Amino acid sequence: AQSVTQPDIHITVSEGASLELRCNYSYGATPYLFWYVQSPGQGLQLLLKYFSGDTLVQGIKGFEAEFKRSQSSFNLRKPSVHWSDAAEYFCAVGPSGGSYIPTFGRGTSLIVHP
Amino acid sequence: KAGVTQTPRYLIKTRGQQVTLSCSPISGHRSVSWYQQTPGQGLQFLFEYFSETQRNKGNFPGRFSGRQFSNSRSEMNVSTLELGDSALYLCASSLGQGAADTQYFGPGTRLTVL
Numbered sequence: 516a517q518s519v520t521q522p523d524i525h526i527t528v529s530e531g532a533s534l535e536l537r538c539n540y541s542y543g544a545t546p547y548l549f550w551y552v553q554s555p556g557q558g559l560q561l562l563l564k565y566f567s568g569d570t571l572v573q574g575i576k577g578f579e580a581e582f583k584r585s586q587s588s589f590n591l592r593k594p595s596v597h598w599s600d601a602a603e604y605f606c607a608v609g610p611s612g613g614s615y616i617p618t619f620g621r622g623t624s625l626i627v628h629p
Numbered sequence: 630k631a632g633v634t635q636t637p638r639y640l641i642k643t644r645g646q647q648v649t650l651s652c653s654p655i656s657g658h659r660s661v662s663w664y665q666q667t668p669g670q671g672l673q674f675l676f677e678y679f680s681e682t683q684r685n686k687g688n689f690p691g692r693f694s695g696r697q698f699s700n701s702r703s704e705m706n707v708s709t710l711e712l713g714d715s716a717l718y719l720c721a722s723s724l725g726q727g728a729a730d731t732q733y734f735g736p737g738t739r740l741t742v743l
Contacts, residue, residue, distance in 0.1 A: 547729075558633070558719055558734030566729060605672065616685050619672035 517542040519608050521620035528596050529628045536591040536623050538580075538606030547609040548589040549617065550580055554602045562604075565589065576600070601627040630656060633722050633735035641741045647708040650738045654701050654722030660684075661703040662732065663695060666717040675718075678703055679726040707740075715742045 518541045528534055540546055547566050551559040563574025570582040580591045589606060603624050607617040634653045642648050654661050663675040674687040678697035695705040701722070707714055717737045723730035 551734075556736065558736045559721075560734065561731055564731070616674055616677070616687075618674075621671045 517546070517608050517610070517618045519606050519618055519620035521604075521606055521623050523623045524621070525624045525626065527626040527628060530598050531595050534591075534593045534596045534600070534625070536604050536606075536625070538589045538591065538620060539587050540589060540606070540608045541587065542608055542610075544610075548580075548582060549607040549609065550574065550578070550589070550591045551605045551607065551619075552576075552602045553605065553622075559605065562591070596625075596627055598627045598629060601625055633720055633733050635718075635720050635735040635738050637738060638736065639739045639741075641743065642710050643743050644710055644712060646710050647706065648710060648740060649704055649706050650718055650720075650740070652703045652705075652720030652722075652735060654703070654720075655733055658722035658724055658733070659701055660723045660726040660730065661697055661701060662721045662723075663703070663705050664719040664721065665689075666719055666737070667715070672719075675705065677726065684726055710742045712742050714740065716740060 520539045522537050549564045550562040552562050553559045562578050563572045565572045565582045572580050578593050582589050603622045605622045606620040609617040636651045660679045662677040664672050666672045676695050677685040681697045692708045697703045717739050719737045721732040721734045723732045
């Protein structure tokens with residue numbers, strides 16, 4: 516069965532600092548990988564996704580993620596965090612064929628200090 | 630283009646009652662998925678509908694049901710509510726039902742069971 520682990524429940528960074536959120540997955544084949552962001556009281560918004568090809572994926576809002584098969588990881592990065600980035604971030608893995616039934620990680624709460 | 634809308638946004642029910650939640654997908658989207666989000670269990674997949682047919686179902690009891698109408702609007706129903714059903718219920722729509730189709734989430738319905 517597929518699974519996703521986000522080791523960090525909370526992360527605190529200062530505005531302007533760089534950010535890396537960790538995501539490790541378990542899946543038997545080549546997975547589809549996603550990062551979503553959820554602001555308080557809102558639904559989820561897709562930041563980026565990886566299906567195949569270039570392992571460095573660019574997303575919206577200045578985010579990027581790198582797929583590392585050897586480490587079963589898909590970490591999310593941003594070079595300079597803005598206060599508006601404070602939110603909950605979810606990594607998800609989905610099957611690479613057929614219908615999309617994702618498995619989500621438990622999320623990482625990002626706190627941004629001024 | 631209008632996003633995914635969910636009604637109502639907030640709901641308070643008592644144990645034993647039943648509830649119906651509604652989701653209107655983005656115009657042209659034919660796939661609708663439902664998720665339950667709780668602090669204890671995180672985001673869990675409930676079911677997915679495509680062209681009025683349930684295509685996939687998560688691991689939830691039969692008290693949870695849904696349907697999709699010809700205009701792609703979807704409803705989910707929870708009968709005999711339990712305290713543990715208190716959650717944020719999220720609906721997501723996509724053009725198709727493949728993993729390559731980006732899911733767009735609504736803001737959710739916050740259900741509180743007393």
